[in-house]
Amino acid sequence: MSILDIAKRRFSVRSYLDKEISQETLETILKAAHVAPTAANMQPVRLLIVKSDEAKEKLAKAANIYNAPVAIIVCADTNKAWTRPFDGMKTTDIDASIITDHMMLTATEQGLGSVWICYFKPDVIKEEFHLPSGLEPINILALGYTEEKADANRHESQRIPMNEFASFL
Numbered sequence: 001m002s003i004l005d006i007a008k009r010r011f012s013v014r015s016y017l018d019k020e021i022s023q024e025t026l027e028t029i030l031k032a033a034h035v036a037p038t039a040a041n042m043q044p045v046r047l048l049i050v051k052s053d054e055a056k057e058k059l060a061k062a063a064n065i066y067n068a069p070v071a072i073i074v075c076a077d078t079n080k081a082w083t084r085p086f087d088g089m090k091t092t093d094i095d096a097s098i099i100t101d102h103m104m105l106t107a108t109e110q111g112l113g114s115v116w117i118c119y120f121k122p123d124v125i126k127e128e129f130h131l132p133s134g135l136e137p138i139n140i141l142a143l144g145y146t147e148e149k150a151d152a153n154r155h156e157s158q159r160i161p162m163n164e165f166a167s168f169l
Contacts, residue, residue: 006109008152013113014066016144021070025110029143032106036099039082039091045099045138048073048129058128059140063120068142071117073125074100079134096138103141113146 026049033047050059050071065071076092083090100116107114117140125137159165 001109003105005152006105008155009150010105010108010114011148011150012115013142013144013146013148014115015148016066016068016113016142016146018067019069019145021112021143021145025112026070028110029103029106029112032102033099036102038095038098042080042082042091042095044077044080044082044092045096046075046077046135047099048075059125061121061128062124063117063140065117065140065142066115068115068144070143072103072141072143073129073137074139074141075131075135075137077135092136093138100139100141107141107143111145112143113148114144115142116140117142 030047030049033045038044050056050065050073051069056065056071059065059071059073063071074096076096078090078092081090081092081095104114104116120137120140122137125131126135131137
C-alpha cells in the first residue's frame with residue numbers, strides 16, 4: 001500500500017476497543033518514530049509510552065485519551081533543539097510533529113486507529129511524570145483498535161480545492 005493510500009485511510013479515532021496492542025506492533029511504530037528526521041539531526045524528542053493502568057491514571061489528570069490502550073506523550077527538549085539564528089525559533093514543535101506523523105501513519109498501516117491530542121494540561125504531565133526542566137510535552141498520540149471506519153475518498157469533499165491549497169510559481 002502506498003503512503004498516500006495509508007494517509008487517506010487515517011482518521012481521528014475517539015472510540016477504542018478493549019484490545020491490547022502487541023509489543024511487536026508498538027516497536028514497529030516506535031521504529032518509524034526513530035527514523036523520522038529532526039532539524040540538524042539534533043533529535044530532541046523523547047517519547048513516554050503510557051500503557052500501565054497507573055500511568056493512564058496519571059495521564060487522565062491531564063488529558064482525555066478516549067480509553068485508548070496506549071498513549072504516547074511526545075516531548076521535546078528545548079535545550080537540545082535546533083534554533084534558527086535569525087529569529088530564535090526553536091524546532092521542538094516541528095520535530096515532535098514529524099515524529100508523531102510517522103507514528104500515526106505507521107499505526108494506520110498496522111491496522112490501528114489514532115488521535116493526535118493537543119488539548120491537555122502540560123503542567124500536570126510535567127508533574128505527574130516528573131519531567132526534567134526543558135523537557136516539554138508537545139502532543140499525545142492515542143493508539144488502539146477501533147471498529148470505526150472512514151471513507152478514504154472523503155478528502156475530495158472535505159478539503160479545499162488543490163488550486164486553492166497549492167500554488168505553482
